[in-house]
Every structure is written in C-alpha cells, then in structure tokens.
Amino acid sequence: MSQRTFSIIKPDAVRKGYTAAILAEIEKAGFKIIAIKKLSISKSQAEGFYYVHKERPFFDSLTSFMSSGPIFPLVLEKENAIADLRKLMGATNPANAEEGTIRKKFAGSIEENAIHGSDAEDTAKFEIGYFFAGYELA
Numbered sequence: 001m002s003q004r005t006f007s008i009i010k011p012d013a014v015r016k017g018y019t020a021a022i023l024a025e026i027e028k029a030g031f032k033i034i035a036i037k038k039l040s041i042s043k044s045q046a047e048g049f050y051y052v053h054k055e056r057p058f059f060d061s062l063t064s065f066m067s068s069g070p071i072f073p074l075v076l077e078k079e080n081a082i083a084d085l086r087k088l089m090g091a092t093n094p095a096n097a098e099e100g101t102i103r104k105k106f107a108g109s110i111e112e113n114a115i116h117g118s119d120a121e122d123t124a125k126f127e128i129g130y131f132f133a134g135y136e137l138a
C-alpha cells in the first residue's frame with residue numbers, strides 16, 4: 001500500500017546548491033512529490049518542529065541551524081515510503097552513511113546533514129501537518 005512521508009531539504013544543502021540534485025535522487029528512487037515549498041522558518045518554528053529533541057544537548061544549535069536559511073519541506077509518496085526514504089538518506093552522521101546515500105553524497109556533518117525524513121507513521125503525520133495544510137496535499 002502506498003504511504004506518505006515528510007522530508008526537508010535542509011539549509012546547508014540549499015546553500016550549497018544541492019536542492020535539484022537531491023530532488024532528482026528522490027524521484028529516481030520512485031517517490032512521487034505530493035507537495036513542495038520553499039520557506040525560511042524562525043527559531044521558535046524550528047523548536048516546535050523538533051520538540052521531541054528539546055532535552056538533547058544539540059537542540060539549541062540544531063534549531064539555530066534549521067532557521068539559518070531557506071529550506072524545502074516535502075511530502076513524498078510511494079510504497080513503504082518512510083523506511084525507503086530513511087534508507088535513501090543514509091545514517092544521521094554522514095561519516096557512517098553508506099555509499100550512494102544522499103547524506104554520503106551531500107551532507108557535511110551530523111548536524112548539517114542535508115536532509116530530514118520522518119522516522120514513523122505518527123511522526124510523519126505530525127510533520128506533514130506542521131508544514132502543509134490539507135488543501136495542499138490533494
């Protein structure tokens with residue numbers, strides 16, 4: 001059954017001019033782009049998105065980074081989208097990411113790691129709703 005997931009092309013990748021190359025990898029892997037937008041978020045909007053990490057030592061730095069420049073939030077659809085996108089992204093730390101993954105190719109560090117992808121159905125639902133209204137997902 002087809003499934004939706006949520007992704008963000010992060011500020012580091014947008015700054016380096018990797019947006020189109022990352023979208024090409026995503027489409028080549030069989031994902032349909034259901035929705036996409038470009039925007040910049042405030043620090044408090046980044047804090048709301050990453051609230052599950054609020055006790056982590058990297059929370060302040062992560063939310064400053066995520067509000068440091070434009071991002072591309074995406075809604076993607078395919079069979080097994082959540083797990084398949086995580087496989088395509090590679091490990092959080094690009095130093096541990098497998099050859100051929102998006103983070104291996106485009107990420108610079110464990111924080112500035114080019115792309116986000118939802119880790120489960122309930123987080124995908126929350127994250128899609130954080131950035132997109134229902135009418136944008138038809």
Ligand code: CMP
Pocket residue numbers: 053058062092110111112113115116117
């Ligand atoms: P993401 O998949 O968006 O989920 C949480 C983000 O926090 C992660 O990607 C990284 O950008 C960042 N992150 C995770 N672990 C660390 C860490 N140990 N140090 C700094 N940033 C991290």
